[in-house]
Every structure is written in structure tokens, then in C-alpha cells.
Amino acid sequence: MEPVHTWTEDGLCWIEIHRPEKLNALDRATLAALARAVREGSAREGVRVLLLTGAGEQAFAAGADIAEMAVQDAAGIRALMDLGKETTRLLESAPQPAIAVVNGYALGGGCELALACDLVLASDRAQFGLPEVDLGVLPGWGGTQRLERRVGYGRARQMVLTGRRIPAPLALEWGLCEALVPAESLRDEAAKLARELAAKDPGALAAAMRALHAASALPLEEGLRLETELFVELFQRPEREAAVERFLQKRR
Numbered sequence: 001m002e003p004v005h006t007w008t009e010d011g012l013c014w015i016e017i018h019r020p021e022k023l024n025a026l027d028r029a030t031l032a033a034l035a036r037a038v039r040e041g042s043a044r045e046g047v048r049v050l051l052l053t054g055a056g057e058q059a060f061a062a063g064a065d066i067a068e069m070a071v072q073d074a075a076g077i078r079a080l081m082d083l084g085k086e087t088t089r090l091l092e093s094a095p096q097p098a099i100a101v102v103n104g105y106a107l108g109g110g111c112e113l114a115l116a117c118d119l120v121l122a123s124d125r126a127q128f129g130l131p132e133v134d135l136g137v138l139p140g141w142g143g144t145q146r147l148e149r150r151v152g153y154g155r156a157r158q159m160v161l162t163g164r165r166i167p168a169p170l171a172l173e174w175g176l177c178e179a180l181v182p183a184e185s186l187r188d189e190a191a192k193l194a195r196e197l198a199a200k201d202p203g204a205l206a207a208a209m210r211a212l213h214a215a216s217a218l219p220l221e222e223g224l225r226l227e228t229e230l231f232v233e234l235f236q237r238p239e240r241e242a243a244v245e246r247f248l249q250k251r252r
């Protein structure tokens with residue numbers, strides 16, 4: 001059985017972690033398949049949005065596979081860290097928006113995958129958490145860096161230091177996700193949001209995402225310079241001219 005399923009319809013590329021009997025825990029094979037799926041999906045002609053979700057009704061992903069993790073030596077664990085980091089980086093740097101469609105537990109590495117996506121849509125049954133300290137380690141696929149940027153200083157410390165699970169309503173309040181929907185309509189709502197994004201100018205979206213990512217990676221002055229450069233580039237395209245013309249036409 002393939003550990004990751006993908007399908008593309010109308011420019012939406014769905015990537016489903018498919019190991020429901022283990023709550024979609026990410027062992028090496030699953031993670032490698034996921035990295036491949038994100039790389040190929042984001043490079044595929046006509047793909048406008050990536051949607052990442054988990055199979056089954058219980059979990060988005062319950063984290064790295066703890067049984068596999070337990071038997072690693074230092075080199076093995078470093079290789080798994082690198083693979084997880086590569087996967088999150090692929091999600092974060094994809095030219096299309098990536099939406100995490102969180103259908104249940106998003107714990108440890110599962111939560112870290114969601115944090116690497118541009119938008120997070122969650123079911124009312126979702127639970128987020130970074131319980132790694134309870135396993136004697138720390139979040140290792142970007143959680144110590146990306147969580148604070150999403151939810152702020154104190155909440156990031158609360159999650160990482162206590163390892164507590166954050167239920168869906170609190171996750172929404174904290175900004176771990178942008179919206180909550182009933183579990184039964186999660187995929188439909190995610191597709192609706194994705195179609196809204198897919199109808200936009202992909203060049204403008206890609207540039208906007210680059211600028212937004214730069215906000216946490218570059219000093220302010222450099223980020224502002226990049227914003228100007230991207231704006232000027234976008235401004236010179238026929239797509240921009242046509243979009244502005246459409247706006248003006250409506251008012252004539």
C-alpha cells in the first residue's frame with residue numbers, strides 16, 4: 001500500500017498521508033513519499049494549489065514514527081531530521097499556496113507539517129500539539145522556529161514546554177489554524193478555499209508568498225527592498241495590466 005496518495009483535479013493537487021492504522025505516523029518511507037509528492041505536485045504543470053491531509057477520520061498525522069525513531073543511532077536520527085526539514089521546506093517554498101487540511105490529530109511532526117503550510121483549515125475534531133518533550137526530545141521539523149512566528153512567544157512556550165494538546169476551538173483562537181469547519185464538510189470547504197486561490201493570478205500569489213516568507217527570514221530593510229523589487233516585476237506583466245483594466249472598465 002502506498003503511504004501517500006495524490007490526485008489532481010481542476011488545478012488542485014491533493015496529497016494524502018495514507019497510514020491510517022498508525023494514525024498517519026511518519027516513518028521514513030512515508031516521509032520520503034511525502035517529500036516526493038510535494039516536489040512533484042508543486043512542479044506539475046497546471047497545479048495551482050497544494051492540499052495536504054491525512055487518511056481516515058482520526059489523524060492528520062500523529063508525528064514521526066516513534067517506534068522507528070527509537071531504534072536510530074545519531075546518524076539515522078539526523079537523516080530523519082533532514083528529511084523532515086526538506087519536506088517542510090518544500091511545502092513552504094512551493095510556488096503555489098499550500099493548505100493543510102487538518103482532519104484530526106496534528107501532533108509533533110504532523111503539527112510541524114501544518115506549520116509549514118501557508119493556510120491551515122481544521123475540522124472541529126482537530127487537535128494540535130508538540131508533545132516531543134515527553135519523549136525526551138524537542139520539536140525537530142521546524143516547530144521551535146515556526147510555531148512562535150504563528151502564535152507568539154508565550155503560546156509557543158506553553159505548547160513546547162507542556163506538550164499539551166490544543167483542541168480545535170483554542171487552536172482557532174491562537175491562530176494555529178485560520179478556520180474550523182465540521183469534520184463532514186472539511187474537504188469540500190478546503191476545495192472551495194483552494195478554488196478561490198486557484199482563480200487568482202499565480203504570479204501575483206507566488207510573489208506575495210515570497211515576500212511574506214521573507215518577513216521572518218530577512219531583516220526589515222532587506223524585506224522591504226524585496227517587496228519593492230517583486231512589485232515592480234509584477235507591475236510590468238500583461239496579467240497586471242489586464243487585471244487593472246478589468247477593474248477600471250467596471251467603473252466606466
Ligand code: CO8
Pocket residue numbers: 021022023025026062063064065066067069077080081084105107108109110131132135139140141
Ligand atoms: N508513531 C508510531 N505509531 C503511532 C504514533 C506515532 N507517533 N501515533 C500513533 N501510533 C500508532 C499506535 O502505536 C497504534 O498502533 P497499534 O494499533 O499497532 O499499536 C495506532 O497508531 C493507534 O494509536 P493509539 O492506539 O495510541 O490511539 P489512541 O486513540 O489511543 O491515541 C494518540 C491517539 C493520543 C495520538 C496517541 O497515539 C499518541 O499519543 N501518539 C503519539 C503522539 C506523539 O507523541 N507524537 C510525536 C512524535 S515525535 C515527533 O513527531 C518528532 C518530529 C521531529 C523529529 C523526528 C525525527 C525522527
